[in-house]
Amino acid sequence: MLKYSTMDTPVGPFTLVVSAAGAVRAAGFTTDVPELLSLVHPMLLEPARAVDATEADEPVRAYLDGDLTAIDAVPVEQHTAGAFMRHAWRVMRSIKPGAPVTYTAFAELSGRPAAVRAAAAACARNPVALFTPCHRVLRTDGSLGGYRWGLEVKEWLLKHESGD
Template sequence: MLLHSTLDTPAGSFTVVVTKTGAVRAAGFTTDVAELLKLVHPVLLEPARPGDPGDVGPAVRAYLEGDLTAIDAIEVEQHTAGAFMSHAWRVMRGIKPGAPVTYTGFAELSGRPAAVRAAAAACARNPVALFTPCHRVLRTDGSLGGYRWGLHVKEWLLQHESAA
């Protein structure tokens, strides 16, 4: 059984879907749990009900209050059939707050400099926003690019991280 909880943030409602042990399987700036569950890989999908997200809630609140590394220790469970995507998500977790990279830079960090489109796909298919910080990846020209939860959210997150 998965648990879901929604937190109010300055960027909007943020919902997490976690395991009973507190690993995040889906997260995003929405209240639509069904939408989030669609992001969970079928091998990790279980029924979900409202519940306490454990350490996740306090970590997100600490992040919002300026401790930008508070979310780094939160475990995530992401799954994909592709080895590159799984690797890219692990690499993405290492992108530091206040130090965004371009899709080209992210492809290089992931060990496949020519795989810029694959790097962008890893961002687009990321089911655990914030914890796997796809918002820290920008277009090659430095512009925001896309973000599943809206460019206003991506912009707020990047400003929050650069201000701290």
């Protein structure tokens, strides 16, 4: 059974959906649990129940308090049929706080320099916001681009991580 919790953050509520083993399967700046569950691959989907806190809550709080690497060790479970997307999500987890990359650079890091659109799709389809930091990927011109949870949230995260 999946469990979920919601915490307050400086940019609004953040909800985590976590497996019984403690791996994050979905996360986002929302209270809409059905929306988050819709992001979970059907192979990983189970009934979910509310809890006071999950194993991932404490690392998120530490991240928000300034320990920007606190979320790095939190396990995630993401699944997709595409090998490139699975690989891109693993690569995305290696992008360091305060060092965002462009979609072009992300495609290069992922081993397919010409696959800029596929790299952008990996960001757009990422079900575990914050832990797989798609917010650290920017347009080629350095502008924010899109973010499922709103550009205000993406901008806040990037500023938080840069120390501004």
